[in-house]
Amino acid sequence: MSAPPSSPGPMGWRGLPQNRPPRQRDSDKRQRAQLGHQRRMRAGMVLACITALSLALSYRLVYWQVVRREELLERANRPTLERATAQPRGTIRDRNGYLLATDSVSYKFGVSPNVVSYPEQTAIQVATITGLDASALHEIFLSDAPYTMITDSLPYTVGQQLVQMNDASFVLEPVLNRHYPNGPLAANLLGFVNAERRGLAGVEMYYSDFLNGVEQIEMPDTMPAEEIKLGHRPFTPTRNGLDLILTIDHSVQFMAEQELEQAIRDYQATGGTIIVMDPKTGDILAMTSLPTYDPNNYTTYLDAPEIFQDPAVSQQYEPGSIFKVITVAAALDTGLVSPETPFNDTGSFEVGGRIIRNWDGNGYGTRTVTEILGYSLNTGTAWLNTLLGAERFYRYVAGFGFGQPTGIDLGSEASGSVKRPGDGIWHASDLGTNAFGQGIAVTPIQMITAVASLLNNGQLMQPRVVKAIVNHGHLQERPILVRGNSVSPAIAQTMQLMMADAVEIETKTALVEGWRIGGKTGTAQVPIPGGYHATDTIASFIGFAPADDPVFIVLVKLDRPLGDSQWGSMSAAPTFKRLTQRLLNYYNIAPDQYRLLGASVDGN
Template identity: 30%
Template sequence: MGVGAFLTKKRRWPLHSSSKRIQAALVACTLVLTVLMGRAVQLQAIDAPATAAEAAKKMRRSVPLPAVRGAISDRNGNLMAATEAAVDVVADPYAITTLGLPPERLSEGQKEKGRRAPAAIAQIVVAHLGGDEEALTRQLSDSKKRFVVLRRQVPKFVYSEMQDDLRNGDLFGVYSINHPKRIYPAGSVAANVVGFVTPDESKDGLQTSKGAAGLEYALDKHLAGEPGRQTYETSPQGRIPLGDSVLTPAKDGASVKLTLDSDLNWQTEKILQAATKREGASSGMALVMNVKNGEVLALANYPSFDPNSFDKVPQKHLGNRVITDAYEPGSVQKVVTMAALADSGLVNPDTKVSVPPSLMSGGKPIRDAFSHGTIRLTARGIIANSSNIGTAKLARKLDKKKMTEYLSSFGLGRPTGFGLPGEASGSIPKP
């Protein structure tokens, strides 16, 4: 056997088998190209409007614009409630420790700067806002967090001064969110009338406030205003300077001017406080009106509160007892009774009546504040001396049903419509 007998013969595939493989490959390529072309047609023609709209949506940012709450002032223009420009100071610990860069791209020098940044920022923040520097450093060093509130409702000028120091130190990661602060320059003066607001948050995350007591609550819709909105184009680098922008301005709230005189109200409160303590009473109320036109010039409550720190006061002191409490009218009732008698033609200013030392009514004696025997007084004299006995004797001239009708016609037994929340209606005994 020759050497060539040990050589393996080269295998040949049938020609028809190779053709089938080529055909299969062509079919597969055709299918892939068909799918790609179909997808291209879908994106360019069929879905083009929707795709463009989605892209445009991602490039737009819509920001709510807060409305400034209206002010409340007294009759002389002295502010009793106002809104101060303020912000919530917040931080991004992750951005602080990474300098806003991907961690894997940081050089050793940048990493060291990121480690020192929390302490440097904490020192500046505490210098402007106060607080515990060590605790704040720990808080800002927690790189797992992206949002930390450092202080709420900081005056804008304070925040601006702090940001200047941060920029000078090449430090960032601390920013602000608008959160206007409601302030009460008059403090506790007429606080039970003015009321106070509590924090509120809109569905857009806008930090606002809402009336919770007094006129702040009763006139909330007028004082609050309507927030606006600004929509503009953005890129990964921020707002596009010449991009499209749509602005709907906020409508600031309406301001309110009261008939109250804050100086008179302060004096009334001091007198009321002294009288309440002198009499050993738990609370007191005082109302000063202009009898010619019905204007309320002063409305005082004791104890009262400072609406700038209402959360530190017992709940029972936050209301307005002049409005919410029903009480016996006292000697004011004499004027109402005498008016009813005069209107009925039963009494005139010179009508005389014998006034004994006491008078039984309902099984109990009625007496006057001053001691006397049996005396004769005119209707005018009864009012001048505030005689309980004389008023009661004259009132018996009018039947009970008719007297009840007169009391009702004077407005007793129903709310006055004063405008403050929680007004008691009082009651008139049935005849």
Template identity: 40%
Template sequence: MKEPVSTLRLHPVAFPPALLLGLVVIRLIYLTFYAPWDPPGVQSLELRLEAQRGRILDRRGAVLAMDAPRYQVVLEYPPIAYGGDPVRRARWLQQVDEILSPLLGLSVQEATRSWPDTWWQFPVTRGIPEDLARVVSQRIEEAGLRGVRVRPYWQRVYPDGPLLGPVVGFVFFGADDLGVEGRRGAAGVEKAYDELLRGKPVILRVPVDAEGRPLPLQEEALAQPEPGGEVVLTIDRTIQAIVAEELARGLQESGAPRGDAVVLRPRTGEILAMVSLPAFDPNSPETLDRDARNPVVQDLYEPGSVFKILTMAAALENGVVQPETRYLDQGCVEFGGAPICNWDRDRYPGGRGWLDMTELLIYSRNVGAAHLARLLGPERFYAALHAFGIGEPTDVDLPYEAVMRVRAYGDPDWREADLGRQSFGQAVSVTPLQMAVAVSAVANDGLIMRPFVVQEIRTAEGVRRTEPRIRRRAISAQTARTLREMLAGVIEREAVKARVPGYRMAGKTGTAQIPTPLGYDPRDTIASFVGFGPVEDPQVLILVKLDRPRRSPWGSEEAAPVFARIAARILPLLGIPPAASGP
């Protein structure tokens, strides 16, 4: 057997080309894995060499996930070799402990107390660096230790830890649908693009002599695993970090235990940031379920008053109202046998009197939204929801997207009261992403784009870019432009905490009650804000959602300031200069 004399250093943050690294690791496996102690009578050994998994990068090339070479020390004690003699096994373990424990910084005998008698292999420690692995290998050879092997393996590393956990996902070791074991992507991009990222492993059959020692093998005969392709995301790591920082501040100040935020380009559907807090750390896959959640894509909630954007869009599109159309706002009305009341009915028990459509949005009138639903009627109202994609997946390139059926006119469980409640965001559930994509139509002259997180795929065959794709037209461009101006009035006249100095923005607050099996929670709410800008040429849309804030239940008080801080920091980064004179 050759002496492992290679002096190449493998740095996890500065890899040599993938193919060269693959060859080096194969060579190290061949030189260190096959120690001269295998069950006698074996004619050959089979070894699966995992391919280097492809990197995941952000849109500017920052590494979000990569494979780094790591090493593990494995003990092997085949019962056939010693006939299951516990005394000889104990003496052997003591010898291993005396030689290796000072190098590894742990007690081998202590570590092996959990070694089941039925296992003939046991990993003592994992994750040791290459320099230490070489020292350990040399000491094993000098001492003539049998049954101790240093094995290299690929470890998935996520430099930013939880920052992108729900988006990127993580990797676990398990079997596929055919029962073939290996490293598999779980959740996020790792799951959605698993086949491309994982590459193609190699199965080596190494001939051995009668005592299990490997016979000479030409190095050039060793096949190389095919490295996985690289995936470049639309995510901007810098923007992701800003959103995470501001969302964390929002949670701390409001007392909300968790929250979500998403930033996308309404013109293209590119997702620039997707944050959920608290988030899981993909560097600790042993602590995670295989379906660790991405709440922006998987968690449904009743959106509340931000949904009034869609109701108003439907009314304008169908011509039942104009911005200047007025209605009599009352504190409460009956709709389908159920009462519908404004959120401030205690302050204005008789309502606010005559309001136009912009004021309906500014003061977020539930009674006004129900009035629009009554003018539209169920057929036109539900046709509008369908046009905005409510009740169907967005087709985002991430796994496990949740969808809830919209209880609509004609369904056996539909009631007329549902129409009134759905007009202001009750009795209908969406994910944060679905809500953001629906509102993006207003920012994009009525067009809904398919949202996506993978911008580019790089393989040995070449580069494939994701092109923006129109899903459908929800409303006309004229309706979208009219509604944008109305939503700008919401920020300018009422939701002042959502103002962004130097930029004219548009948006809507949301304060949603939380349904329970016994009705709506009397205290807790979901506070949200969705907005976009600049109004004249919307380049970015931001949705912020805080679950169960304690300081104040209102979206205008808790979510709106988070929106404003995020927008103020990312708009300049996106090359969008402030206006000469802004709000």
């Protein structure tokens, strides 16, 4: 290795020539000075930034540790409160604003045992508030687990008490649940909502996406209302979804359910249905069936899922003599007969090779068409059908809406069953038996909708259960729809009078003192493989009031009542009477002698 040079040499120590001119040496000095100055400036700026950051951090430390020390200590003792993950679901209310379905809040309650400061004392406090076992809680609180779920369902008020304990080991998560304030009231119609917030029956299913705010409808340009008022009940609309206003009247629904419960108890029926409808609009004022369930506790019924169906729209049955109203109306509308046309009843009548007899086996002699309806003569209605013929009769059956859904806004609606010539199962004798409601299957909603058309100038309405939608603060009425015409307005008015006469002839058990009413009974045998059950029947009555200007129409259907109650006149008709008396009072409809007198005075 060579030794370093002892002198700079000809190029100098830095490889620069030492013999440069003086002016160039001055320039190099200035450059070196500038570089040194820049280095010092950068170092100063870095030092200033570090100093400023240190001061800011010191200020924040003093702020949190001194100024807001107490607040931090309080937060440290608070339980962890999670946010609800589900979106609110719209409310359901009756036509007067009465709340039928809404959301409620419960809590999931968990704990971090390794953070519990006083396990024994905390266990006693929590047990006192929640009703849970103190020893089991104590055992959980003693563990070293980072987290343990205690329960997934605590009532809102109980959860709030746990929040007030300010225990940092608690984890409380609010959960939105569907709540039905009236329990089983209108359960078959309302349906229920599962844990995934999906409606699985009734209105909750049919309008599920609307209520969840998933399916949008066009909103008007007007400002949304902060408050919606229906009757005397104002409410704040749901902002993230749609609120439903039903056609149901809570009070009418309550009365219908009471009367159905009493009827099933008194007449030992296995079940039943009552529908109350406004015949002019198709609005369902009440719809109830038994057996039923409590939608707040739907999970307890999962072993018998058939209970979630609504028999009013999904259960098919043979209507029996109520169907004679349809046959008589069709015969009158064609002009083949009038209410006074005579028929000689010998007690039997043959159609398609089958002998048809009256319910009691007797002959009633010469009777008018009005009396055929009044005395409920199987022979007379079979005779009317032979005059009509199959083609015309089944055309009228379809015109009244049978064999097809009504279009009511409820899920799982059945179509009914109507045999027709040429379908391979119809027989010529069916023309005779179908005349009085045997061998034809209908649903309760089809039956009441068809008869209601005769109280509405022949207009067949589409029944509905939703009257209006509150769309993000905008009240939007749903349309009243006419499906078609069953008969002419003149024949409809004639049938209205004939049904009032029929009740006075046949069914005095349905009469309401002070008011004239109209209607028709039905007693239908229950079909079984190979024929009909020897004793089981479906007892029914359909009626309306007042007879001259109906405000409501009621269908009462009782399944398999026992003893003499198997006849519609002995069970369904008295049930109609009790309910109608209450409805006339509820709607403040004066007795005929005062109401009609007032109308005549006003007319003069």
